[in-house]
Amino acid sequence: MKLKYSCLLILCLLVSLSCKKLDTKPQDFLPPEAYYNTEEKLNASLTGVYDALGSTGLYGSRMCYLLGLEADEGYYARSTTPIGPHEYNFTASHANINMYWTTLYTGITRANALLANVDNNPEIKAGIRSQIRGEALFLRGYYYFMLVQSFGGVPLVLKPTLDVDDVDIPRATDKEVYDQILKDMKEAEGLVAKINLLGYSGRVSKSAVRGILARVCLFMAGYPLKDISKYAEAREWAKKVIDDTEAAHDLNPSYSSIFIKYARDEYDIKESIWEVEFWGNNGESYTEAGGVGYLNGPASANTDTGEGFGGVRATASLYQLYKAGDLRRDWSIAGFTYNATGATGAKTAITTVSVATLYNRTSGKYRREYELVLPKSRSVTPINFPLLRYSDVLLMFAEADNEINATPSTEAVDAVNKVRQRAWSTGIKAITVTNGGANYTSAPTVTISVPAAGGVRAMATAVISTSTKKVTSIPLVFDGVTGTQMGSNYTSATITISGGGGTGATATATVHKLTDANVPAADMASQEDFRQFIQDERARELCFETLRKGDLIRWGIFVFTMNKIGDQVTQQVPTAYWAQRYHNVKEKHLLWPIPTSELAVNNALKQNPYW
Known part of the structure; x- marks a missing residue:
């Protein structure tokens, strides 16, 4: 017993002494003040904020084909995956929804860390720090813009999380999230560089900020906020892009050339204002490859052309939106199949044009035959993805102007005609x-x-x-x-x-005559006629660029349009496996559910209606 008490006494003394000598400062942790202290480290941190865009959960993979963002333009071309957002048959625990949420908040977390520490070293030139701050602010705003479109109001996290217990954050309202988006982006507009000084579209520029602000304001003017005062702001921001003589934005005279340049990693800053950068073939020391072209381009088994999964097919309704002479149709919707053997790009024409067979045509915008990085990887590509094109700015301007003036103005019609004439045949x-x-x-x-x-x-x-x-x-x-x-x-x-x-x-x-491209008189007879024409024109011009679902929702016609396509498919192709997807769409699908995993760790979160 005496020995037992002696051992206990010695143990207490040892613990006491060790506590006095313990160094509580971690040796394997780099504090912010020691990292964000050079221009190189600030740019490396900013790269991390951009990196979310090209990740698997966003434009690097899932957004290209598995999230149903094509809406009435197309559908996932497989029947073997019956559960998921593309099927409008899924739950809050679905992996792709969770990945989308997590990826966006990862980008926000990185932006918050950079914004909190960008001024740690005042010896770094103020102009450099301001530009980095502006890009980080904009990207944070853009990530919140993607979240609020998909989930509605979400937790607004604007500072680095320093306490592991500080995780129960309630949802902000839609308006509060949008107000923060506007705040971040408007501040960024005065800080970022002009696109003509950058010389490429993979980095956020003034033109990109202004163009995306026009898009944000159009969303605020539509469902669910319906703040129609924002149409004036949308018009103003789009007009700033149009009137910028230094950037001198203009349309590429060749519609197909826009996307060929994405495949070749060639920049066209006049037309392509902002794009997600990809590079490499996973066979080099530096690679940042994605799935654009493999996942959402024409199917291919030819390794020289570049293999393609062919994951997205067009609907007959999209095909029929185009009139004879519109060169966008046969670029956006592949009128061919790639040959399994033969030279790069060898293809065979599709000659059947019955309504039922139109559903068999894949998206044709992103074509691997134009890639320059060799050898071509089987399933990853260096093809960039468009986030904002000048044609979108012109169409946003026309839409906002029509809503403000309650009638098609000459300026708005001219903007739409410019988009259409660029892609019209004179053959x-x-x-x-x-x-x-x-x-x-x-x-x-x-x-x-x-x-x-x-x-x-x-x-x-x-x-x-x-x-x-x-x-x-x-x-x-x-x-x-x-x-x-x-x-x-x-x-x-x-x-x-x-x-x-x-x-x-x-x-x-x-x-064909160029004037045949102009908006027909019947389609500009009234505000409603012109509104409908612009809605169709956005599908013709911007299909398969992940914009359609959001457009249909903000216009308040998503459920109706999707169900209508389902009825058409059922009538035209009675055995079609994809018809049910359109019939599945209900009011609940205006928003995705908050991921189950988030509800489990954030007790202040509440689930969206009907989920």
Whole structure:
């Protein structure tokens, strides 16, 4: 017993002595004052804030094909994943919803840490610190913008979390979140660099801030806030982008070129104002590759072209929104299938155009055949993703202006016409056989006259009847970019038919006119007509850029539109596995549920209605 008490006494003395000598300062922790003290470290921290954009939970993967953001434009092209946001059949515990939430709050957490420490070292030039602060503020605002669209009001965390017990944060209201977004972005607008000084679109610029502010204000003007005073602000911010003579934004004269440049990592700061940067093939020391083109581009098994999962297909309703002469259709919706073997980009035209078969066409905007990073990885790509294009700014301006003036103004109509004319054909519209001739034993040669200076010559082939030996039709040759080799810069055209063993065949040609692109008179007869036209135009111009679902919700027509597409699919393709997805959409799907994992750790959170 005496020995027992002696041991206990010694133990107490040892504990007492060790407590007096214990160094409580951690040796494996780098305090903020020791890290954010050089320009290089500030930029490294800012890179971490940007990094969330390209992550798996956002534009690097899930947003491209598995979150249902295509809405009425398209659908996930597989029937083997019956549960998920793309199916409108899921619960608050779904991994993709949790990943989306977590990724955005990771970006916000990194932004908060940078903002709290950006001025730690006053010897770093004030201009550099201000620019970094501005970009971090904007990105924090953008991440909250993505959250409030998807979940409604969310916890507003604006400072680094220093206490592990400080996690029970209630949801702010939608308005409170939007007010903070405006505050962050408006402050950022005065701090970030001009895009013409940056020279590339992967970094936040004044143009990007102004354009996204226009988008934020349009969302505030629509459902659920319905603060119509924000239409004036949306117009003002869009006008700042349009009127900026230093940035001199303009549309790329070639619609397809925009997306080819994304694949080649070539910048076009006139049109592409802000984009998510990807690079590499996972085979280099530096790589930041994503899934753009593999997940949401045309399907492909050709390793030279670049393999493609083909995860998103277009709806027939999207295809039918385009009129003849609109070059965006056959770029945005693949009118071909890639050959499994052969040269890079080898493809076969899809010739069937029945309504049922239109649903089999994949998104065509993001094409791996144009990648320059070799060898091409099987499932990751260096293709950048657009977040804001100048055409979007023009359409936002027109939409806001129409709501303010209650009638289509000349300025608003001109903005829409500019978007449409950029993507309109000036090539051959159709070739009509006026005389089939006689005695043709093989298809004769068709020669189309030379277009005006700077144009491209159209190409066509003749089809003959083996029984009558007459020329029956003259279709234009297939083209993977424009649909057919219709040429350009034609005001008129003559058709010459020669060879083939026969004589006498003649044909005439009609040509597309740039003025055909203009908003039809019936579609600008009233505010409502023009509103509907702009809503359709946003689908034609911006499809598969993750904007459609948000647009339909803010316009207050999401549930109606989705159910309508479901009815159309059921009628047109009765056995379609994707029809039920559209029928599944209900009022509850205007918002996603707060992730179950968040409710478990934050006792102040409350779930969204119906979830």
